[in-house]
Amino acid sequence: MEIFRFERAERLMTHHGSTGLHATRVAAGAGQVQVTCLTLAPGGTIGTHPATSAQLLLVVTGSGWVAGQDGTRVPITAGQGARWEEAENHTTGTESGLTALVLEGPLTLFEPEPTGNRG
Template structure:
């Protein structure tokens, strides 16, 4: 086992007009699969840009909004995610700050499982 931190905010990102965005590369897998931790400061924005591959944006703390190609903003908070296809223009912003894990690569979403009311052991 190895314990590690992924909220290190290693690189300040300013591409595509981003403001208050810090990124930490976490891991890469087979093919083009990679995981990045993003922290967006209060009032920050991830500027509009195309997804380089299929991308999942999983908010782990805080909240804000996400938008796809049409520019319509949708609220998003901890425990929610957004998925964009390769090439899809998208952007994210926050008034209060957020931390998200971004998974990029060939990924398929699982359908939600029906709750049986009992815990798995």
């Protein structure tokens, strides 16, 4: 077993006009699969850009908004996620700050299990 921290805010990111964004590479798997921890400061944004592969953003703490191809902002909070297809333009922002894990690569989302079937 290995215990490690993933919210290290290692790299300040300014690509695509992003503000208040720090990223930490966490892991990579076979093929194109990789995991990154993003920390977005209060008032920060991840500038609009096309997804280089399918992307899944999982908000761990805080809240903000996400937008896809049409630019419509949708609120998102801890415990929720957003998925974008490869080449889909998308952006994320927050007034209060958030931390999210981003998984990139060929991903299949599972449907929620019915309540009571968890064991």
